[in-house]
Amino acid sequence: MMRRNLYPTAFRAARCSALFCIATLATLAAHAQFAGPAPGKNDSPPPLPAMATPAQTAAPVVPELHLYSGDLIEVTVYNVKDYDSKVRINASGSADLPLVGPVQLDGLTLQQAQLKIGDTLDAAGMIRNPDVTITVLDSVHDVITVTGEVNTPHPMPAFSAMRLLDVIAAAGGLTHTASHTISILRPSAPQPLLVQLGPDLMQASAENILVYPGDQIIVPRTGVVYVVGAVRAQSAYPLANGTPMTLMQAVALAGGANYEATRSQTRIIRTVGTKREEIHVNLKKVMFGKAPDPVLQNDDIVFIPPNSFKAGVKGGAAGIALGLLYAIPLLP
Numbered sequence: 001m002m003r004r005n006l007y008p009t010a011f012r013a014a015r016c017s018a019l020f021c022i023a024t025l026a027t028l029a030a031h032a033q034f035a036g037p038a039p040g041k042n043d044s045p046p047p048l049p050a051m052a053t054p055a056q057t058a059a060p061v062v063p064e065l066h067l068y069s070g071d072l073i074e075v076t077v078y079n080v081k082d083y084d085s086k087v088r089i090n091a092s093g094s095a096d097l098p099l100v101g102p103v104q105l106d107g108l109t110l111q112q113a114q115l116k117i118g119d120t121l122d123a124a125g126m127i128r129n130p131d132v133t134i135t136v137l138d139s140v141h142d143v144i145t146v147t148g149e150v151n152t153p154h155p156m157p158a159f160s161a162m163r164l165l166d167v168i169a170a171a172g173g174l175t176h177t178a179s180h181t182i183s184i185l186r187p188s189a190p191q192p193l194l195v196q197l198g199p200d201l202m203q204a205s206a207e208n209i210l211v212y213p214g215d216q217i218i219v220p221r222t223g224v225v226y227v228v229g230a231v232r233a234q235s236a237y238p239l240a241n242g243t244p245m246t247l248m249q250a251v252a253l254a255g256g257a258n259y260e261a262t263r264s265q266t267r268i269i270r271t272v273g274t275k276r277e278e279i280h281v282n283l284k285k286v287m288f289g290k291a292p293d294p295v296l297q298n299d300d301i302v303f304i305p306p307n308s309f310k311a312g313v314k315g316g317a318a319g320i321a322l323g324l325l326y327a328i329p330l331l332p
Helices: 002-034 110-123 164-170 247-253 283-287 308-315 317-330
Strands: 072-077 080-088 094-097 101-104 132-138 143-148 154-157 181-185 193-196 216-219 224-229 235-238 266-272 275-281 301-304
Touching: 072 094, 080 094, 101 110, 110 132, 143 164, 164 181, 164 216, 224 247, 247 283, 247 301
Parallel strands: 143 216, 224 301
Antiparallel strands: 072 080, 072 132, 094 101, 143 154, 181 193, 181 216, 224 235, 266 275, 266 301
């Protein structure tokens, strides 16, 4: 009996020793972990980007749609197909409707106008208890205005909320010089709403917010650099937001310098206030790393002048002149 009781006692003793060792090792590990210097500011993870406040993205309180002079409406009566009519509210605020003539609608909501037309038809004995429906087809008041760098800027009728990208598409889309930072002026917002669409509109689903009647969408122009002269593609090249463009990059976008280009006489024409100044740059030295590649600014004009002789050779004028020179002795 005594021998059998020794095994549980020995087992309990071994288990306690093992737990004590584990606890000791854990304490040493914890001491080793916190024994070094405290992490500094550079060791901290970068802060999370600031989230937009709810006030910036909250939907405004859109008032009920009203009718005004100039609105084009369609009036229908349920189960009376012959009464369907399209009419524009005239300058006096009335709509000339079939069977009842002019009905004053200016300033009424859709529900008020429907009830008024129904009461007028019922009181005239034309249609008993009519169920009238009004649909606004065109409006000069409930619009979303799109201005700036779009292909067809114009105010468009909007009788309910629309997606930002849908409105931009209806305005013909963005031009190649358009900035992708859109400003929205909203009557109920004290400050303009800024929307960053990013470089790829196909990936801007989160920024495709709702816009409402009365909003004014402003698409500003991004910075551009003009490259002219002896290059393959003279044009205005947009500056990416927050990304500088150097002279070599601008010339590369223009397809490179032509054969007749005088690279050593390249000029950067820059507007400072109301004056223009010329900065002479040797593009040939820049290309071979013998001169720094200057950073361009918004509205800079890069001009690479052509060499007249090389331009003549390229155009064939020199060949014609040499041919005439050799042909002169052969003339009678």
